Every structure is written in structure tokens, then in C-alpha cells.
Amino acid sequence: MSETVIELRNVTKTFGSVTSNDHVSMKIEKGEILALLGENGSGKTSLMNMLSGIYFPDEGEIILNGKPVVIRDPRDAYELGIGMVHQHFKLVDVFTASENMILGIDPKAKLDRRKIAAQIKEICDKYGFVIDPDKKVYDMSVSEKQTLEIVKVLYRGADILILDEPTAVLTPQETERLFDVVRNMKKNGKTVIIITHKLHEVLSISDRVAILRRGQYIGTVNTSEATESSLTEMMVGKKVELNIERPVADKKPLLLEVRNLNCINPEGLQVLKDINFDVYGGEILGIAGISGSGQKELLESIAGLQRNEKGSSIIYYQPHSRDESIDGDQLVGKSPREIRDLGIRLSFVPEDRLGMGLVGSMGMTENMMLKDYRSNGHIFTDVKKPRQLAEKIKDELEVVTPGISTPVKNLSGGNVQKVLVGREIAASPTVLMTAYVVRGLDINTSYTIYHLLNEQKKKGSAVIFVGEDLDVMVALCDRIIVLCDGRINGVLEYKPDGDNKDFNKGNIGLMMTKIDYRDTADGGKKDE
Amino acid sequence: MSDNSAVKDPFIRVVKRGDMKSGPKICIRIGSVVVSLIVCGILINVITGLNPVAVYVTMFKGAFGSTRRSFATIREMMMLACVAIGLAPAFKMKFWNIGAEGQILIGGIVSAGCMINLNMLPTFPLLIIMFATSAAAGALWALLPAVFKAKWNTNETLFTLMMNYVAIQLTSFFVSKWENPKGSNTVGIINSNTQAGWFPEIFGQKYTLNIILVVTLAILMWVYLKYTKHGYEIAVVGDSENTARYAGISVSKVIIRTMLLSGAVCGIAGFLAVSGASHTISTSTAGGRGFTAIIVAWLAKFNSFYMLLIALLLAFLGSGATEIASKCKLNDYASDMIIGIILFFILASEFFINYRLVFRKHAKEEA
Numbered sequence: 001m002s003e004t005v006i007e008l009r010n011v012t013k014t015f016g017s018v019t020s021n022d023h024v025s026m027k028i029e030k031g032e033i034l035a036l037l038g039e040n041g042s043g044k045t046s047l048m049n050m051l052s053g054i055y056f057p058d059e060g061e062i063i064l065n066g067k068p069v070v071i072r073d074p075r076d077a078y079e080l081g082i083g084m085v086h087q088h089f090k091l092v093d094v095f096t097a098s099e100n101m102i103l104g105i106d107p108k109a110k111l112d113r114r115k116i117a118a119q120i121k122e123i124c125d126k127y128g129f130v131i132d133p134d135k136k137v138y139d140m141s142v143s144e145k146q147t148l149e150i151v152k153v154l155y156r157g158a159d160i161l162i163l164d165e166p167t168a169v170l171t172p173q174e175t176e177r178l179f180d181v182v183r184n185m186k187k188n189g190k191t192v193i194i195i196t197h198k199l200h201e202v203l204s205i206s207d208r209v210a211i212l213r214r215g216q217y218i219g220t221v222n223t224s225e226a227t228e229s230s231l232t233e234m235m236v237g238k239k240v241e242l243n244i245e246r247p248v249a250d251k252k253p254l255l256l257e258v259r260n261l262n263c264i265n266p267e268g269l270q271v272l273k274d275i276n277f278d279v280y281g282g283e284i285l286g287i288a289g290i291s292g293s294g295q296k297e298l299l300e301s302i303a304g305l306q307r308n309e310k311g312s313s314i315i316y317y318q319p320h321s322r323d324e325s326i327d328g329d330q331l332v333g334k335s336p337r338e339i340r341d342l343g344i345r346l347s348f349v350p351e352d353r354l355g356m357g358l359v360g361s362m363g364m365t366e367n368m369m370l371k372d373y374r375s376n377g378h379i380f381t382d383v384k385k386p387r388q389l390a391e392k393i394k395d396e397l398e399v400v401t402p403g404i405s406t407p408v409k410n411l412s413g414g415n416v417q418k419v420l421v422g423r424e425i426a427a428s429p430t431v432l433m434t435a436y437v438v439r440g441l442d443i444n445t446s447y448t449i450y451h452l453l454n455e456q457k458k459k460g461s462a463v464i465f466v467g468e469d470l471d472v473m474v475a476l477c478d479r480i481i482v483l484c485d486g487r488i489n490g491v492l493e494y495k496p497d498g499d500n501k502d503f504n505k506g507n508i509g510l511m512m513t514k515i516d517y518r519d520t521a522d523g524g525k526k527d528e
Numbered sequence: 529m530s531d532n533s534a535v536k537d538p539f540i541r542v543v544k545r546g547d548m549k550s551g552p553k554i555c556i557r558i559g560s561v562v563v564s565l566i567v568c569g570i571l572i573n574v575i576t577g578l579n580p581v582a583v584y585v586t587m588f589k590g591a592f593g594s595t596r597r598s599f600a601t602i603r604e605m606m607m608l609a610c611v612a613i614g615l616a617p618a619f620k621m622k623f624w625n626i627g628a629e630g631q632i633l634i635g636g637i638v639s640a641g642c643m644i645n646l647n648m649l650p651t652f653p654l655l656i657i658m659f660a661t662s663a664a665a666g667a668l669w670a671l672l673p674a675v676f677k678a679k680w681n682t683n684e685t686l687f688t689l690m691m692n693y694v695a696i697q698l699t700s701f702f703v704s705k706w707e708n709p710k711g712s713n714t715v716g717i718i719n720s721n722t723q724a725g726w727f728p729e730i731f732g733q734k735y736t737l738n739i740i741l742v743v744t745l746a747i748l749m750w751v752y753l754k755y756t757k758h759g760y761e762i763a764v765v766g767d768s769e770n771t772a773r774y775a776g777i778s779v780s781k782v783i784i785r786t787m788l789l790s791g792a793v794c795g796i797a798g799f800l801a802v803s804g805a806s807h808t809i810s811t812s813t814a815g816g817r818g819f820t821a822i823i824v825a826w827l828a829k830f831n832s833f834y835m836l837l838i839a840l841l842l843a844f845l846g847s848g849a850t851e852i853a854s855k856c857k858l859n860d861y862a863s864d865m866i867i868g869i870i871l872f873f874i875l876a877s878e879f880f881i882n883y884r885l886v887f888r889k890h891a892k893e894e895a
Contacts, residue, residue: 016544056541058886305773337776348774356770362763370775373760380755 004066005030005160005191006051011060013046020046022215023060028160028193033186035206035223036195037235039442041412043215044195045087048162052084053077083158085149087165091137098133101152123154127184142290143174150181160191167201169291172470172509179205197235197443199228200471211235236443244450244475247458248496249282253319255431255462256302257328262309263297263486271297272308273486279431281319284453284463286477288470288508294486295466296351299433302464303348304336316344319430319460340371347429349420351436351466353413357420360409364390364401367408368423393422397448413440417449425452432456435466450476470505482511541886548881556877561841564873568866576858583852590851591844603735603805605843606742609836610800611821613742613749614666614793616830617786619822620753621766625787627673627688628794629818630695633811634669635662635798637702640809643718643725643802644706654725658799666795667788669695674787678780692818699811706809715808727804738804745793746832753830762786794818827874845870 006028013021021043028034038044049055051062053074061068064080071077077084091100098116117133124131129147137145146166153161163182167175182192182205196202202209202223209226211218211234218234232240256279263272272294279285287295300306302314315328329342339346350356358367368386376382390404397418401411408416417437424432434453438446453463453476467473473480480492480503490511494503569580591601611628618625642658649657673687708716719725730736753759761782765772772779801813820842828834849863 014543058543303774304776335776335778336774337778340776350774352770355768356774359764359767359771361767366760366763369760370764370771373757379757381757381760 003030004028005064007063008047009061009063011047011050011057011062013043013050013055013058019215021050021057021212024212024215024217025060026210026217026220028191028210029208030191031186031189032207033182033192033194033205034220035202035209036193036212037197037199037202037209037231038212039197039235040414040440041214041442042212042235044212045164047212048084048164048193048195051077051082051160052162053082054084078156078158081157081159082162083153083156083160084162085146085153085164085166087168089145089149091145091148093138094136096134096136097131097140097148097151100137100148101133101155105156119155120151123151126188127154127181129181142169142292143171143178146170146178154185159189160193161185162193162195164195165197166194167196167198168468171290171512172505173513175201198469199231202226202231203228213237232443240443240447242443242447244447244472245454246476246478246494246496247454249457249460251460252280252282253460254317255279255281255319257313257315257317258302259313259315261298261301261312261314261332263294263301263306263312264309265297271486272301275488277481277488277491279462279464281430281460281462282457283478284457284465284476286473286480287464287466287483288473288480288512289483289489290512291468293483293512295435295483297486298483299348299350299435299464299466302331302431302433303346304331304334304339308332316342316346316431318343345427345429345431347424347427347432349417349424349432349434349437351439353416353420354409357424358408358416361407363403363405363407364394364399364419365404367419368393368426370423371427389423389426393419393426397422414442414445417441418445421449421452425456428459429456429461431462431464433464433466436468437465438472439468446472470508473508474503474505480508482508484512539887542883543886545882545884553881556881557874560873560877561870564870567873568869571865571869572858572862576856578856583856586852586855587845587848590855591848593851597847599733599735601843601847603738604846605836605839606735606738607797607800607805608817608821608824608842609839610742610745610797611794611817612824612828612835612839613745613832614790614797615821615825616749616790616828616832616835617753617759617762618670618790619825620830621762621783621786623674623677623783623787623790624685625670625673625688625790626685626822627670627691627791627818628797628821629814629816630688630692631666631669631791631794632798632801632814632818633692633695633699635666635795636802636809636813637699637798638662638665638795639725639799639802640702640706640715640718643807647719647722647724649724651724651726651728655727655803658725658803659796662795662799663792664795666798667792670787670791670794671784674784677787678783696811699809699813703810714810717807718802718809719807725803726807735804738800741796741800741804743836745796746836749793750832753832758782758785823871842867 004027009025010023011021012023024047036044036048046055050057051071053071053076056072062071063069069080071080092103095103098113098120101116101120102111120131120133123129129151131144131147131151137148140148146169150161166178170178185192194206203226206223208220208222209231210220211231213235228242232242258275258277261272261275262270265271275298287298289295297306301308312332314331316331317328329344331339354360359370365383365387368389369381369383373381387404393399394401394404399415399418401415408419411419421437438449441449453465456463465473465477478494481488482490492503492507494500565584569583572578572583573580590597592598611632615625615628638661639658642654642661646654646657669691673684673691676682676687677684703715704713706715707713727734727737753762761772761777764775764777765779765782769779772782798813802809806813824835824838824842827838845867849866852858853863
């Protein structure tokens with residue numbers, strides 16, 4: 001059993017001044033499921049990219065079945081039986097499954113659809129996949145695309161499969177299905193390496209866990225001897241408190257009232273359908289759903305960045321004005337600037353940090369003034385206050401940057417996010433919207449951010465938290481709205497002193513996929 | 529274990545550099561110009577057998593050999609710099625304004641029109657009117673593609689490019705309308721006896737006003753892009769329109785405003801060309817400077833002062849190269865070749881600033 005299939009010796013890779021992998025030496029055994037664990041930026045993906053031929057190591061050797069090999073490009077890797085499923089799928093949207101399969105293998109080969117379909121079926125039957133060879137990629141769900149990627153790698157004869165964060169885009173149910181397939185692959189003698197940073201998945205699927213920290217190899221342990229906290233300690237380098245608190249706010253003023261929100265995107269698809277919900281201060285409202293279920297459009301509608309259909313309404317009530325029964329402000333149809341001019345303090349941490357929340361080519365200082373650079377009365381920009389704010393955020397959130405004038409696009413993902421979240425919170429918002437706020441962040445930073453969100457909640461702000469890690473959402477949120485295909489498919493509420501049996505991720509996962517909940521939650525409405 | 533000669537490491541790999549200090553950066557850039565001059569010299573020597581040093585001396589003489597030549601070179605430099613200053617805000621906003629050529633021509637037509645029809649006015653008011661109207665004309669010429677881009681997201685590259693041809697046709701029309709003497713199909717030197725609407729001599733030099741105008745524009749544009757709210761908005765829109773919308777910036781307003789400015793400065797360049805240089809108008813008044821200035825603006829990374837320097841380099845190369853073409857009996861294309869080689873090296877130096885090459889180690893150090 002313990003026959004070494006791949007051995008890495010002193011593998012080093014640097015990008016400019018950043019050392020991504022620092023003399024990594026490790027062994028991978030034949031027929032095992034190895035979890036490669038590490039925080040973001042610890043070098044997991046770049047290490048595996050060197051096995052799959054995307055990168056070439058600066059130093060060190062790769063030894064496959066006892067022989068040193070040189071992998072210059074993905075084709076070399078395939079010839080050696082190494083295949084990788086990347087986090088960002090590399091599929092051609094307008095091609096069918098079978099067309100994608102043979103893409104780039106043999107330019108002279110004829111496209112024999114029937115033969116390919118038969119081969120796909122054979123692979124699917126062997127491992128328990130379900131795939132339609134003639135389906136176009138753009139018609140596929142994320143999990144179907146992933147299945148296709150895995151089948152593609154198997155079709156090309158890989159014996160060693162590398163899966164990069166395969167569960168990031170899946171529902172809990174889909175994840176279970178994927179793990180069944182992975183176990184089948186192991187049974188058939190394949191070696192599987194799973195890159196991940198989710199501890200419970202590591203514990204449930206892998207045989208051994210190899211841990212990287214800041215580009216360095218820390219060690220490999222048998223999964224049976226590991227626990228969540230022991231793995232975290234190896235991963236982070238110190239003990240980390242893995243508890244998320246859920247404080248209870250005493251006042252919960254109504255801040256936002258969303259009614260009949262409809263949105264049709266430029267392609268003519270209805271991405272939000274009859275959305276109704278309320279947002280209260282002093283609570284964290286979670287929004288769950290498979291990515292692309294309308295989360296982005298929902299937040300952007302509130303932020304004034306979406307065109308909404310007639311009849312859509314988002315009313316904002318100033319926290320103090322409700323008692324005096326003053327009418328709220330209609331946000332639909334207003335631009336972000338008009339909303340701000342009404343004195344509404346709305347903060348928004350968008351999913352696309354550098355493409356929407358920040359200006360990548362500018363330094364921290366200039367990014368600080370993005371939203372209120374107009375506030376002074378003359379034609380010149382005022383950099384004094386933004387500079388002070390930049391310094392403050394740099395110190396308080398421990399942003400690692402050569403200086404506050406370094407373009408933020410040169411910072412690592414976690415630091416970019418700290419800059420963005422820092423700015424949005426510094427505006428002392430009444431409503432704080434965040435989309436995938438901890439994506440790509442290390443554990444420490446993630447918990448810092450959960451803490452910051454809780455601070456906002458305690459101050460009486462409403463926090464709208466669009467998330468993907470359901471474990472975190474269940475621990476952090478007071479209410480969770482589950483979106484499916486642009487509709488609200490269900491709402492779960494955490495009762496501080498009640499029965500919270502239904503407040504779990506299994507339920508959320510079911511609501512995320514349309515089948516079960518569509519009829520019950522929505523059936524009545526359809527008849528009207 | 530030892531026979532790894534079958535598959536070899538790649539011979540050369542490109543590796544990204546970390547941030548480079550500005551000292552080495554400048555050295556690399558200056559070095560690239562020097563290397564390009566050496567390469568040109570070798571090439572000239574191989575092809576023609578001429579002494580490259582002599583060729584470069586001729587070049588320098590061609591550019592600055594006499595007052596008249598210095599005048600021509602500096603005038604050309606100011607002209608190029610002016611267009612580049614006009615293009616800078618548009619390109620910084622990632623609006624691909626390929627229409628400077630047309631905007632220059634329109635500014636030139638209006639200037640010439642003023643010179644012909646308002647020649648009874650005293651010099652100073654006439655120059656002010658010419659300045660203002662040519663700027664307005666250039667702005668209008670740029671407004672059209674900007675509005676279409678802002679409202680319907682049309683492709684500004686094609687639009688501004690096509691506007692150039694319309695401007696050329698318009699110029700032909702006015703040339704035939706104003707032709708002097710009749711039948712020559714040229715406008716001739718306008719107001720050659722009264723010199724109305726010509727740039728006056730200041731401090732005894734004919735090109736002083738060109739310098740004053742362009743340097744003022746350079747400073748103003750530098751301040752505008754770097755320190756004003758408008759400049760900030762241009763930079764945000766140029767980086768990401770989504771971020772601009774997120775920040776509450778009206779993207780279409782910024783596009784239209786910036787293009788008005790860009791077109792206006794290019795129109796002023798037309799005024800410089802007609803009133804401050806040729807004192808006539810023809811379809812070749814812009815003479816490709818609208819395109820050359822794009823190189824100037826980009827190489828300078830939209831910094832006005834670098835633009836002046838690069839414009840000087842190109843103007844020097846232009847007039848020097850023409851000189852060697854005639855003096856050393858080289859073909860006209862020889863000058864284009866030299867400019868091409870030098871530009872190629874300057875651009876290549878940017879690659880070496882961002883990346884370095886790693887060669888395969890010859891002998892693997894194995895015990």
C-alpha cells in the first residue's frame with residue numbers, strides 16, 4: 001500500500017519577490033486520497049500546478065515512480081498520467097461535453113461522437129458519474145461542469161488526479177456525491193490529491209493530510225489521528241479559537257423593506273423574481289444559494305447599481321425616523337450617489353473586489369476616498385483624511401503592504417479585502433452588505449472579519465451576509481434567506497432561546513436546489 | 529536516476545520581476561536608447577559603409593544645426609507634445625481616441641478660416657478668437673464619438689478613426705474653397721503680407737509662443753490629471769467602469785466631459801499647426817501626428833513632462849533622419865527605419881523592466 005508514486009524534492013517557486021513554495025519535499029503514496037491543506041496563499045495550488053505542468057519549478061526535482069521527470073507543460077503531465085481539475089474550470093462554453101473531452105488531445109483525430117460517447121459512458125459507469133455527452137457546457141450547472149472536468153481528466157488516462165478546491169462551488173449534497181465518486185476512484189487504484197481548506201471535508205474523505213504554511217511544507221499526518229483543532233494548529237502555526245459568537249441585539253429597528261423586487265439582466269433572463277423580505281438593524285441576515293442564483297443582483301439592487309423592473313420597491317427607514325412614523329426613502333431607481341446624498345449610510349463589499357470595490361491601480365489612500373472624494377467644496381481632491389484613514393486601517397487590520405501608496409492590485413487577496421472591508425466599515429454604515437467577504441482569506445483574517453461584522457451588528461447596523469460556507473452561515477447569521485434561481489426558496493430563523501433543529505446546513509442545501517422546496521414554498525403564489 | 533538527458537529543462541524561461549526601483553528603471557530605458565543607436569549604427573555601416581558616428585553628427589546637425597532648424601525641431605516637438613497632452617486624458621480613461629488626426633484638422637480649418645475672414649482684427653484678439661474657436665471645433669469633433677460611446681456603447685476606436693476621414697474630406701473642401709492662387713489647389717501662405725493671425729515673435733524668437741502655450745497646457749494637464757476630482761474620476765473610470773459606478777460616478781458624464789477636453793486640446797494643436805507653424809492648411813496639416821502622439825502619450829505613461837521629453841526625442845529623430853536621408857544619400861525610408869528601431873528598443877525595455885529571463889543551467893550540479 002505505501003508505495004511512493006510522487007516524490008517532491010526541494011521544490012521551490014517564486015513569483016517576483018513572493019516565494020510561493022519554499023523547498024517543499026514530500027511524498028505521495030499510490031492509491032491514497034491525500035488532502036493538501038493550507039490557508040490561501042500557502043502555496044497549495046502553485047505546488048500542484050508544478051505537477052500538472054502549468055508552472056515550472058525554479059528549483060528542485062519531481063520524482064515519479066522512482067524516476068526524475070521534467071514536466072514542462074500540461075501535455076507532459078498528461079503523458080505521465082497526472083491530471084488536474086482547476087478551481088476555475090477550463091471548458092469551452094459553446095462546446096458539448098464530448099467536444100470538450102477531446103479538445104487538445106490529438107489534433108488529427110476525427111470527431112467520432114459515438115465512440116467518445118461510449119467511452120464517456122464507460123467512465124461514468126465505472127465511477128458513478130452522470131453526464132450527458134451532448135449537453136452544451138453553457139447549459140450545465142456548476143456541479144455538472146465539475147463532473148465533466150473530472151471525467152475529462154480520467155478520459156485522458158490520468159492515474160493521479162489533482163482536484164483544486166472541488167467543493168467550493170457545491171451544495172452539501174453535491175459534495176457528498178463527489179466524495180462517493182472520489183472513493184470509487186480510489187477503489188480503482190487512482191491516486192487523488194484534494195486541495196482544500198475545509199477541515200471537516202479533510203476529515204471525512206482523506207487518508208492522509210499534508211499541510212503547507214506560507215509556502216513551506218509542515219508535515220503529513222494520518223487523518224485518523226487528526227482533529228480539526230490539531231489540523232488548524234498546523235495550518236496556522238498557533239492555536240486558533242474556532243468559535244463564532246452570535247450576540248443578541250436588544251433593539252431591532254426595521255431598516256429595509258424589499259417588496260416585489262424583480263430584475264432582468266441584459267441577456268433578458270429574469271434573475272430576481274418577486275423578492276420580498278425585511279432587513280432589521282442588530283441582525284446578520286444571511287443569503288445562501290448556489291452561486292449565480294441572484295445574490296449579486298439582489299445586493300446591487302439595494303446599492304443602486306441595478307435596473308429593476310416596474311413595481312419593485314426597496315424602502316429605507318432611517319433608524320431614528322421610524323418612531324416618528326416618517327416615510328422611508330425609495331431606493332429603486334436611484335444611483336449610489338443619490339442614495340448617499342439622502343444621508344443613507346449604505347456600505348457594500350462586492351464580490352469583485354478589484355473590479356468593483358476598489359481601483360486596482362491606485363494605492364490605499366486614493367482608494368479610501370473613492371466614495372466621498374466629492375465632499376469638499378473645491379475642484380481638487382483632498383488626500384489628507386484618506387491618508388490618515390489608510391494608515392489607520394493598515395495598522396488596525398494589519399494590512400501587509402510596502403506602503404499606502406502601493407497599488408492595491410499588487411497586494412495579496414486577503415490584504416485587498418482588508419482594505420475594502422476597512423473602508424466600508426469606516427463609513428459607519430447602517431446597512432452593511434457583504435458578498436463572499438471571506439473568500440480567499442486565511443482563517444485568522446476570516447475570524448477577524450466575522451468579529452468586525454458582529455461589532456457592526458452590536459452597534460445596531462444591519463449586516464447582509466452573502467456567503468458560501470454554510471457552516472459559517474449557520475453559526476453567524478440570525479436569519480438565512482435561501483435563494484434559488486432568483487427566487488426566495490425559504491427563510492430560516494435562529495431563535496436565541498428556542499428550538500433550532502431546522503436551522504442547519506442540510507436544510508439550506510435542500511433549499512438551494514430547486515426540486516424539493518419549489519412546490520411547497522412557492523406553489524400557492526404560482527396559481528394567482 | 530542519472531539519465532534525465534532525454535527531457536530537458538526549457539532553454540529560456542520568463543520570470544516576473546518584483547517591483548523595481550526607479551533608478552535601475554531609468555538606466556534600462558536610457559540603455560535601450562543607447563543600444564538602439566548602436567544597432568542602427570551597425571546597420572547603417574553594413575548597408576551603406578558610412579561611418580555611423582558621422583551619420584549621427586549629421587543627424588544632430590539636421591535637427592539643431594541652425595536657428596531655422598532648431599525652430600523646426602522645437603516647433604515639431606511642441607506640436608507632438610500638444611497632441612499627446614490632448615490624448616492623455618482620453619487614453620487614461622481607456623477611451624481609445626484614434627481621432628486626434630481629425631480633431632487637429634478641424635482645429636486647423638477653423639484657425640485658417642479665422643485668418644482668412646477676420647484678418648482686419650488686431651493680432652491679439654484675433655489669436656484669442658482662433659484659439660477659442662479651434663478648441664471648440666476640436667471638442668465638437670470629439671463629442672460625437674463620445675456621446676455615442678456614452679449612450680450606446682459604440683466602439684470608439686472605429687468611430688474616432690472614421691471621423692478622421694470625414695475631417696480630411698472637409699479639409700479638401702475648404703482648400704478648394706480658399707485656394708490661392710486660383711487653380712493651384714492649395715491655400716498658399718495665408719496673409720503673407722499682413723501676417724495677421726500669425727504667432728508674433730516674442731523675445732526675438734518665432735517659436736516662443738508655441739513653447740509658452742504647450743508648456744502651460746502641459747502643466748495644467750499634469751495638475752488636472754493628478755490633483756483634481758475630474759482627474760481622479762478619469763483614473764477610476766479608466767481602471768474599471770464597474771468601480772466607477774459603484775462609487776457613484778456617472779460614467780457617461782465623465783466620458784463626454786473628458787472627450788470634450790481631449791478634442792479641445794487636439795483642436796488647439798491644429799491652431800498651433802496653422803497659426804504657429806505653416807500658416808496654411810492642407811490635408812497633410814496633421815501629417816500623422818495624431819497617431820505618433822499616441823506613442824508619445826503611452827510611452828510617457830500620461831505624464832505631461834515625460835511627454836515633452838519623448839516628443840523632443842521623436843522630433844529630433846524626425847528632422848535628423850530626414851537630414852541624413854538627403855546628406856548621406858540614403859533613401860527616405862532609412863529615417864523611418866531608424867525611428868522604428870529606436871522605438872522598438874524603447875518598447876522592449878518595458879518588457880525587461882517587468883520580466884527577467886532565466887537560462888537553463890548548463891551543468892546540473894549533481895554529486
